[in-house]
Amino acid sequence: MRRTGTVEIVHPRYLGEALCLVADGGRPLAGGTDLFVRVRRGTETAPCLVFVGELEELRGVRETETGIEIGAAETHAEILAHPATERFAVLRLALRAIGSPAIRAMGTLGGNLANASPAGDGLIPLYLHEARVRLVSIHGTRELAVEEFILGPGKTALRQGELVRSITVPFPRDGAQAYFRKVGRRQALIIAVASLGALVWADDGVIREARLALGSVAPTVVRPREVEGMLVNRPLTVKALTEFRDALSSAVRPISDLRASADYRRQVAGNLLLDLASG
Amino acid sequence: MTLRFRLNGRAVTVEAPPGRRLLDLLREDLGLTGTKEGCGEGECGACTVLVDGKPRLACLTAAIQVEGKDVLTIEGLASSGRLHPLQEAFIGTAGVQCGFCTPGLIMAAYALLQENPRPTRDEIREYLAGNLCRCTGYAQVAEAVELAAERLR
Ligand SMILES: Cc1cc2nc3c(=O)[nH]c(=O)nc-3n(C[C@H](O)[C@H](O)[C@H](O)COP(=O)(O)OP(=O)(O)OC[C@H]3O[C@@H](n4cnc5c(N)ncnc54)[C@H](O)[C@@H]3O)c2cc1C
Ligand code: FES
Ligand code: FES
Numbered sequence: 001m002r003r004t005g006t007v008e009i010v011h012p013r014y015l016g017e018a019l020c021l022v023a024d025g026g027r028p029l030a031g032g033t034d035l036f037v038r039v040r041r042g043t044e045t046a047p048c049l050v051f052v053g054e055l056e057e058l059r060g061v062r063e064t065e066t067g068i069e070i071g072a073a074e075t076h077a078e079i080l081a082h083p084a085t086e087r088f089a090v091l092r093l094a095l096r097a098i099g100s101p102a103i104r105a106m107g108t109l110g111g112n113l114a115n116a117s118p119a120g121d122g123l124i125p126l127y128l129h130e131a132r133v134r135l136v137s138i139h140g141t142r143e144l145a146v147e148e149f150i151l152g153p154g155k156t157a158l159r160q161g162e163l164v165r166s167i168t169v170p171f172p173r174d175g176a177q178a179y180f181r182k183v184g185r186r187q188a189l190i191i192a193v194a195s196l197g198a199l200v201w202a203d204d205g206v207i208r209e210a211r212l213a214l215g216s217v218a219p220t221v222v223r224p225r226e227v228e229g230m231l232v233n234r235p236l237t238v239k240a241l242t243e244f245r246d247a248l249s250s251a252v253r254p255i256s257d258l259r260a261s262a263d264y265r266r267q268v269a270g271n272l273l274l275d276l277a278s279g
Numbered sequence: 280m281t282l283r284f285r286l287n288g289r290a291v292t293v294e295a296p297p298g299r300r301l302l303d304l305l306r307e308d309l310g311l312t313g314t315k316e317g318c319g320e321g322e323c324g325a326c327t328v329l330v331d332g333k334p335r336l337a338c339l340t341a342a343i344q345v346e347g348k349d350v351l352t353i354e355g356l357a358s359s360g361r362l363h364p365l366q367e368a369f370i371g372t373a374g375v376q377c378g379f380c381t382p383g384l385i386m387a388a389y390a391l392l393q394e395n396p397r398p399t400r401d402e403i404r405e406y407l408a409g410n411l412c413r414c415t416g417y418a419q420v421a422e423a424v425e426l427a428a429e430r431l432r
Contacts, residue, residue, distance in 0.1 A: 007298040011343050029341075036339040037320050049298070051343060077333065100409020101390065102327055102334040 007039050008048040015057040015163075018050055019138045023161035026050035030073050031106040033099070034115045053108065057136075058165060061085065067170035069134075072110025072163070076122065077101070079109060087171060089178035090197055091125040097182055097195075098122065110164040113149070116156045119216045121182065123150065124197035127213040127221050129169045136165040143168075152219045175201050179276055182215070183268050193260040196272035200236065207231045217252035217269050224251040238277045245270040284345045286311075287355030297343035301335075302326050304342050305352060313353035313382045317411070324410030327383040327390075328352050334390040353382035356389065365389060365427040374423035376414035384410045388424045396432060400425065 009029065012018040022028055027046035029035055030053045038044040052058055058073035061082040068084050076095045079085055085092060098104055098112075098121045112122035113133065125131075126146045133149045135142050138161060146167075149157050158164070182195035195215035201208045210231040215221050227248050234240045254265035283292050286309065295304055302319075305311045305328070317325035319338045326337040329351040330344075356363040365385050368374070375381045384407060391398055391406040398406065403421045412420065 007341075009298040009341050009343050011297065011346070032339050032341065032344070033321055033336075036341070040319060049341075051341075053344070099321075100324065101387065101406055102324065102336050102409055103321065105333040106335055106339065 007044075009051055010048060011051045012055070015055050015136070016138075018052050018055055019136065019161065019163065021048070021050045022163060023138050025160070028052050028114070028163055030108040030111040031075060033103055033107040034111060052163060058110065058163070064168070067168055070109055070167045070169065072113070072166055073108050074110075075106065075108050076104040076112075080104070088125065088129065088169060089176075090128055090180055090199055091169070093178060093180035094121045094125045094197055097180065109167060113146070113167065114156055114158060114164055116150050116152070116154050116220070118153055118218060118220055119195070120221065121195065121215065123221045124180065124195060124213045124215050126167065126169070127223055128197055128199050128211050129172060131167050131169045133164055134166045134168065135162045137162040141165070147223075150220050172199060173201065177202065181272055181275055183272065194254075194265045194268040194272065196269065196275075198276055200276065202236050205235050205237070207234050207236050212248075212273075214248075214252055214269055217254040217265050219253070219255075222252065224248055227251055236277055238274050241274050241277055245273055248273050280343070282342050282346055284347060285349045287351060287358055295342045297341060299342040300338060301328070301340040301342060301345055301350075302337035305337060305350075311352055311354050315379055315382055317379070317383075322411070323380070323383075324387060324407075325380055325383040327386040327410065329386060329390055332390075332393060334387055351386070351389075353386060356385070363389075363427075364430040365392075365424070368423040368427040368430070369420075372419045372423040372426060374415055374419040380410060380412040380414075384412065384420060388427070391424070392428055392431060396428060398424070398428065 026048045029049040029051045053073045059071040061084050062069045063084045076098050080092055080095050109122050112120050131146045133144050133146055176199045179198040183193050194217050197213045199211045210228050212228055213221055213223050227244055230244055249266040249270035252269050254262040256262045280297050282295050293308055302316055305314050314328055314337055315325040317323035321336050321339050327334055328337050330348050365388055387407055387410050400421050403424045
């Protein structure tokens with residue numbers, strides 16, 4: 001969307017129509033908070049954008065027997081406000097950390113997922129909850145674990161002609177403590193330098209299970225499973241966690257970029273772990 | 280395409296390509312220049328408007344996305360000829376200097392007060408974090424929003 005000249009956009013009313021259009025090479029458009037920035041910078045090459053943000057089949061949050069199903073075109077603000085997400089504290093913490101109120105009212109979870117940024121805040125709770133991604137195309141549907149869906153920075157398992165239809169998130173076992181923190185370069189609109197989300201189950205201050213997910217410290221969000229294993233049966237105290245700080249720092253593969261050096265990111269990731277005991 | 284939507288309470292019909300930015304539609308096609316363009320990439324908030332009561336950035340919105348919707352811009356706040364309490368408060372507390380960020384800030388603040396009529400200072404700061412201002416300190420801005428919130432209650 002440059003000032004002059006405009007991109008071609010179509011607005012199909014039905015899912016079937018939308019699927020034909022994306023099968024023909026149209027690029028799905030939901031909130032536009034990533035895509036329109038790319039269009040403006042001239043890095044988006046698709047001949048036509050297909051607006052899927054209002055397709056009924058991609059909307060809504062539904063409670064099922066085993067968890068919730070979130071339509072790909074639900075905005076972050078809608079997901080935050082939905083009563084069914086109350087049991088998913090880490091999802092709410094992470095979505096609340098996205099952009100500004102306007103970005104949260106525009107951007108969608110499906111867009112965050114398909115964008116596959118290693119800094120995608122919405123991805124962290126999906127990794128922690130071991131969410132699954134439902135895809136649809138004119139040929140049918142398929143389902144992937146979120147870790148199979150995200151392949152690298154900006155790379156997903158989406159095939160030409162496929163849309164993300166919904167994301168299913170299983171209920172966590174009772175008693176999980178949720179944690180999410182991101183460290184960025186400035187106060188407003190923080191793009192993470194490093195972020196950590198966690199679900200911790202503890203009895204009497206002893207960790208029984210810990211799931212960690214780190215953002216911006218590798219080509220994708222990562223679950224440091226070795227470190228998760230080491231935390232079991234350890235007390236949830238700063239002193240005990242200090243032992244694992246270095247293990248976590250070396251479990252990540254950060255890059256250096258304009259926002260931060262790899263070493264700094266590694267250090268921040270380790271320090272965020274200590275925060276678990278106080279947060 | 281022929282685009283129909285509500286703008287500041289009135290029905291409008293306008294011819295526009297579906298991919299035209301809402302920002303250009305408002306400023307150039309409809310002559311409402313209160314909504315500003317700062318960065319054009321979602322980072323500054325100068326182009327904030329309300330669509331169906333929710334804050335949206337007009338620089339990252341296509342015309343087609345407001346079809347059938349209710350759009351409110353800064354011009355819609357004083358449409359009765361009297362300034363809105365938010366506008367008065369921004370003037371009163373020196374929350375306006377060059378004024379470039381002001382329409383966006385006021386629209387974001389308007390959205391905040393719709394959601395939360397009694398925001399704390401921290402809530403105000405957090406909600407307005409996506410609206411950059413180079414001139415004023417955010418203290419005057421937060422004060423203006425608090426003042427307007429009181430007057431609106
Ligand atoms: C100022 C600013 C601040 C931001 N801050 C943050 C932040 O703090 N944290 C964060 O994580 N992100 C942030 N973002 C990035 C962005 O807002 C999010 O990634 C958002 O969730 C993207 O959703 P969208 O609906 O706007 O996606 P769009 O821009 O519409 O689409 C993004 C990509 O996903 C594809 N896509 C969209 N929907 C589907 C679908 N259903 N099926 C298949 N493909 C689809 C599109 O083709 C495109 O490639 C920020 C962006 C801006 C401009
Ligand atoms: S001009 Fe739209 S956010 Fe800066
Ligand atoms: S008053 Fe000048 S940018 Fe805010």
